[in-house]
Amino acid sequence: MRQSWKNKLLLVFIIGLCLGCAIEPKPINYGHDACHYCSMTIVDRHFASQLVTDKGKVYNYDATECMLYDLQDRSHDSIGLLLVTDYTTPETLIEAQHATFLISEDYPSPMGANLSAFKDPSNIESLKLTSSATQYHWADLQLLFDDKPGH
Secondary structure, X not given: OHHHHHHHHHHHHHHHHHHHOOOOOOXXXXXXXXXXXXXXXXXXXXXXXXXXXXXXXXXXXXXXXXXXXXXXXXXXXHEEEEEEEEOOOOOOEEEXXXXXXXXXXXXXXXXXXXXXXXXXXXXXXXXXXXXXXXXXXXXXXXXXXXXXXXX
16 A cells, blocks of 8 residues: 555656656746846847757747857757747747748847747738848858857
C-alpha cells in the first residue's frame, strides 16, 4: 500500500515536470513585462516578440529587433520557438519563420528599426506606404541584423 502511494506521487511529479517544460508561447503582460534585451516595458501590442527555449523558458521582447540582437549572443541549439506579433492582429504571436517582415518608416517599431511582421504578405500590399519599404523573410532578416551591432 505504501509503495502504491509513492508511485502515484512520483507520477504526479513527472507529469508536473513535463507540463512545466512545455515548448509553447505564454501571454505577454503588456504594460508590466519587461523586454529581456533592453529592459523597456513592453507596451506596443503590434511589435512584441517571444523566444521559447527547448526547455520551455520564455523570453519576451518589446520589438522583433531586440530578439534579433539577443539571438546574436545565444546558442541556436537551445531555441524551441521564435515568435513575432502579426502587425494586423495585435497580440497574436506567429512563428517568425512563417512571417513576412517589412521595414518601413511608415510603421515605426519601439526600438527604431521600423520593423513589422505579417502573417499574410497580402496585408502588406494593402498598407498605405509613403516611404520606401523593404520586405524580408526570416532568414534574410537574421542575416541583415547579424551585420548590425545591437543598440
